[in-house]
Amino acid sequence: MLSLLMLLVSSLSAILLSYYTCLFPSHSICSSTTVSAPIVISGHLAHAPAGDSIRLEFGQFKVKVPITATGNFRVKLPRVAAATPASLYYARQHASLYLTPGDSLHLTLEFPRFDETLRFTGRGAAANNYLAQALWQFEYGPVGSVPRPVEQRTPQTTAAQMRAYADSFRQKRQDFLATYTQAHPVAAAFKSYATLRINLQWAISLLEYPQYYRDTNKRLAPLPNSYFNFLQQLPLKKLDECFGRDQSESTLALQFLTVYSNRLLPSGTLSSDPGEAQKLYNKATADLGLTSSRDKALYQLLSYQLDANTAGVVAAMPTFRLQNQDSVLARNLREMVSKQLRVEPGQPAPPFTLLNNDGKKVTLSDFKGKVVYLDFWGSWCAPCIAEIPASTALKERMAGREVVFISVAVGDTEEKWQRTLQAHQLTSAAGVQLRSPDNTVAAAYQIYSYPSHMLIGRDGRIRVRRAPAPSAGAETIAAIESALSK
Secondary structure, three states: OEEOOOOOOOOOOOOOHHHHHHHOOOOOOOOOOOOOEEEEEEEEEEOOOOOOEEEEEEOOEEEEEEOOOOOEEEEEEEEEOOOEEEEEEEOOEEEEEEEOOOOEEEEEEEHHHHHHHOEEEEEOHHHHHHHHHHHHHHHHOOOOOOOOHHHHOOOOOOHHHHHHHHHHHHHHHHHHHHHHHHHOOOOHHHHHHHHHHHHHHHHHHHHHHHHHHHHHHOOOOOOOOOHHHHHHHOOHHHHHHHOOOOHHHHHHHHHHHHHOHHHHOOOOOOOOOHHHHHHHHHHHHHHHOOOHHHHHHHHHHHHHHHOOOHHHHHHHHHHHHHHOOOHHHHHHHHHHHHHHHOOOOOOEOOOOEEEEOOOOEEEHHHHOOOEEEEEEEOOOOHHHHHOHHHHHHHHHHOOOOOEEEEEEEEOOOHHHHHHHHHHOOOOOOOOEEEEEOOOHHHHHOOOOEEOEEEEEOOOOEEEEOOOOOHHHOHHHHHHHHHHHOO
């Protein structure tokens, strides 16, 4: 399925605990103490498209400056109290920066090759050139330039092989950092920050493996008892310090906390046993401590379980309310659960009125007394387009029966939608084609992945919250026949 929006951002990891005393300041893994001073950043973006402004962000600070017709810009930050990662944006492109009070940076790049050509001169250039080069070589560069674990793994990859891939890739990154900083000295705080980034992604690749194996092989990954021991190498109880300075840093830490759910729940399925949640909290507290990161990790786990496993999340809610210390997360999850319960089987299907491909209003109540097979899709969604042949065959198979096939295109323009309908011959009387310019209707049904399908009974109530896709064949027909028999 194609994910349209995510519930939250994600990431974190590091190296051997015995290594920490020389890599990280004893009081912090993500921050440093310096004297306040101004920072100047200027640059030249060759062949940059017009119509946007340079945006610089870190922490709560955001500034926007114009770019000249020749591609130049300059921004002066009056006083910055401490070294910090930062993000620079222009025309949907992004550069990761590391700013230290007193820096006077000048950047240049060829906009069509943004990441590849990004270079810095001036005070602070050493740290930022490392980021530019390392990110291009190990993260943004062409696939295969340096084999990444995610590119090497296959459905047959064992846990031991995955560990070897991740360790080898991390070693290459550590070697590059060591060689670079020997030739271009940088502050100890920056070296700690760069090392942390390397280890965050190392841990993430290892935490992702159980889910990747589950999804591709449709069974649990055979993990040795020691598989998650690598977490003992990480400064997990200090992870809170990585939130709030820069969006990319916070995103990386939250990415770690999201895939950390595979450590808490290797099976991928939360039990509806109320005691299960307390076991998860006990494990997370042992790893992360009584921290905000622990609360975020459990919130992420429950949020992602909610759509497919509402019963498990509902059973976990009393423990969540007791253990969670973050009122914002508590409110968000309560609201999500409440909305989800409104579209559980047996609940009235949310009403809607949309225009069909002939410009006529169509309401869901028009089809009361018939079974409705509801399909949320979009012309922008490749998996949705791939379902069209099976969908056409399904409609032909069920022709003459008391079932209506309603397709709701979400987020499409009128022109593109009509063009897609014509190209795939979807305007016949076999189905009802509707367009929802935004995701209002989809959100009412708690639909955030596409394509998604639902069965509504003759009485207008939801019968199957996650109906099989047309390509499921006999399974889909059986679900429709069951609905028709009621």
